[in-house]
Amino acid sequence: MSLTIEAPTLQHSALEWAKAHLGVLIGYDSVSSRSNRALIDYAAETLAKLGADITILPNEDGTKANMIARFGPADQPGIVLSGHTDVVPAEEDTWITPPFVADEREGRIYGRGSCDMKGFAACILAKAGVIAKADLKRPVYICFSYDEEVGCLGAPAIARWLAALDVPPELAIIGEPSEMKLITGQKGKIAMRAHVKGTSGHSSFAPDHVNAVEYATRIIATIAERADRYQLEGPFDADFTVPHATMLTTMIKGGVATNVTPDTCSFTFELRSISGMDAEGDMQALLEGIEADVVAKMKAKSPSSGVTWERIFAYPAMGEARGSAAFECYAHLMPEWGGKVSYGSEGGVFETEGNIPSVIVGPGSIKQAHRPNEFVEIDQLEQCLTFIDELTSALEQPV
Secondary structure (H helix, E strand, O other), X not given: OOOOOOOOOOOOOHHHHHHHHHHHHHHOOOEXXXXXXXHHHXXXXXXXXXXXXXXXXXXXXXXXXXXXXXXXXXXXXXXXEEEEOOEOOOOOOOOOOOOOOOEEEOOEEEOOOHHHHHHHHHHHHHHHHHHXXXXXXXXXXXXXXXXXXXXXXXXXXXXXXXXXXXXXXXXXXXXXXXXXXXXXXXXXXXXXXXXXXXXXXXXXXXXXXXXXXXHHHHHHHHHHHHHHHHXXXXXEOOOEOOOEOEEEEEEXXXXXXXXXXXXXXXXXXXXXXXXXXXXXXXXXXXXXXXXXXXXXXXXXXXXOOEEEEEEEEEEOXXXXXXXXXXXXXXXXXXXXXXXXXXXXOOHHHHHHHHOOOEEEOOOOXXXXXXXXXXXXXXXXXXXXXXXXHHHHHHHOOOO
């Protein structure tokens, strides 16, 4: 797939260039369950032609990859512009236009990923020529990752690669949709699955059995009680859209018939944590409490019964970058502060795995993400292009 317009001229503005790139990026069906290699190859080729130093970090089987592109000197600290390339599925039947075809109407560009977060990537690609020609005193690292939507699986390799450089970057800007406001905190997440094993038989003899569904509900009630305690007791951070940690059950499956005591049940649940709390410790304490209470009662009836805990994925919260020396270098460029958000991003990964302070600034609203007829406002793309110009100019200043 290739662009259908020539290199930008007076007749081809940066915005038109960004729209064209966005159309190409939306056209790649990069749902997390599929490969992102074609999109990565497109981005890498586009940036390499402009002189970027390109590094590709594939996953174990080579079906997916991260890309790191550097413009500017490697012997100085610089900034990271980071975005993920995967998108959530678009299987709803309420899409007005095909989800993997960009459609511009009424000041918006529609398509899966237009907001979350190919709009940001398109702006970077549109401004790459300007970045390449700039007399950069500090480098720009453009990082595109895989599988953010299913647990930030690709970003740790990028963060570790950057951290291992002789001179690592000093600040990461994550382009998640923030309405081009500065976001300085993001919740972490631990996603779990419980496999409950009981004993089965005719439901008329229910007292003799270990009902896996009923014991699962007791565990779910314990999870709900823990969620209530977070809401009442904290810890609290009023800057978040939801000012405390949350915990809830999200999916459940069990049973085979109305007259059979179910011997299996599985369900998923999650903990979304705020920075500064011991999320891992809280999760471990919860599981130990369930083992000592609910699981012990199951085993008292049948030693073969029990619960197996499966960790699906986890990513860390993103802490407060303001006040760090790195942030202060760029604070005058940052847009209006928009608080902290409850959705996830790769910011916590860069902070934890790479020791790189991180913030979120990107076009679009999270309210449009993961929905049918997803869109990004064209005005948001224009603001993002201006922001990248201002960052580029700042990196041309003497160190």
